[in-house]
Amino acid sequence: MSGLISWMMPREDKFFDMFARQAGLMVEAADALGRLLEGDAESYDRIRAIETAADDVTRGVMHAVRRSFITPFDRGAITSLISAMDDAVDEIWHTAKTVRIYRAGQFEPQVRQSAALASEAARLVVEAMPLMRRVRRNGARLHEITEAIVHLEARADTLHDEGLAALFEAHGESSPMVFFVGREVYRFVERVLDRLQDVADEIQGIVIDHA
Numbered sequence: 001m002s003g004l005i006s007w008m009m010p011r012e013d014k015f016f017d018m019f020a021r022q023a024g025l026m027v028e029a030a031d032a033l034g035r036l037l038e039g040d041a042e043s044y045d046r047i048r049a050i051e052t053a054a055d056d057v058t059r060g061v062m063h064a065v066r067r068s069f070i071t072p073f074d075r076g077a078i079t080s081l082i083s084a085m086d087d088a089v090d091e092i093w094h095t096a097k098t099v100r101i102y103r104a105g106q107f108e109p110q111v112r113q114s115a116a117l118a119s120e121a122a123r124l125v126v127e128a129m130p131l132m133r134r135v136r137r138n139g140a141r142l143h144e145i146t147e148a149i150v151h152l153e154a155r156a157d158t159l160h161d162e163g164l165a166a167l168f169e170a171h172g173e174s175s176p177m178v179f180f181v182g183r184e185v186y187r188f189v190e191r192v193l194d195r196l197q198d199v200a201d202e203i204q205g206i207v208i209d210h211a
Contacts, residue, residue, distance in 0.1 A: 014064060015072055016133050022057045022085040023126040025050050026199075029092040030119040030192070036096055037107045037115050037185075044096050051093040058086040072133075073206055081202040085125070088195035092118075095188035102181040110163030111182075114156045114189045121152045121196040128203055135210040142207045149200035156193040160186055 029050045036043040061082040065075050072078075098104075128145045131138035163186055171178040 015061065015078060016129065018057055018061050018064070019082065019085075019132065020126070020129045022054060022061075022082060022089075023122070023129045025054045025057065026085055026088050026122040026196075027119065027126055029054070029089045030115065030122045033092050033095060033189075033192070034112065034115040034119055036099060037112050039105065044100055047093055047096040051089050054086050054089040058082050074209065077202070077206050077209065081199070081206070084195065084199045084202045088122070088192060088199060091188060091192045091195045095185065095192060098184050098188050102184065104181050104185055107185065108163045108166055108182065110159040110166065111186055111189055114159045114163075114186075114193065117152045117156045117159075118189070118192045118196060121149045121193065121200075124149050124152075125196070125199055125203075132203070132206065135207055139207050139211055142203060146200040146204040146207075150197055153193045153197040156190060160190045 029047055032043040032046045032050065036047065062079060065071060065078055073081075124145045128142055131142050131145075135142065164183060167179055167182045167186070171182070
């Protein structure tokens with residue numbers, strides 16, 4: 001009987017372990033994207049593998065939510081948080097596919113800098129995950145982390161605009177296709193930062209609910 005109850009009521013720690021795993025995959029994916037934009041073609045396959053692993057973690061969380069009587073947060077907050085992290089990895093994968101489809105090989109400094117900001121934001125999410133075991137106690141630091149991610153996204157927006165301007169200046173009239181491809185890559189990298197801000201918003205929402 002105790003074994004059955006244990007199966008029906010997974011320990012709350014399991015959710016935090018899966019959150020941490022997903023956050024770690026976000027860092028791996030963002031770092032691999034940075035290497036891809038530096039010309040490391042092998043990073044494409046690495047990102048594909050990470051995206052599959054992130055999907056597995058998301059399914060694991062959804063399954064645990066369905067069969068748990070007790071969860072550390074509201075079920076909707078749990079599914080929204082894990083889905084937001086999964087979406088960030090998905091956007092990195094979409095960026096990698098865009099690079100591969102258009103055979104892009106050279107990138108402006110601004111897009112590489114934006115990818116570095118994504119790695120920085122993902123590492124902040126990694127820092128946040130263990131703190132969420134004690135949300136009320138760690139609320140102030142979690143707020144600082146989410147604000148830092150928002151500021152990184154804002155910096156990425158500035159780099160996006162500067163990079164597109166430089167790209168158009170260099171290729172807009174002479175090589176429209178080069179400009180088109182570069183614009184697509186910029187668009188997807190910007191969306192990576194947007195999804196990371198979504199993760200920050202989900203964390204902040206949990207902090208507010210448990211303040």
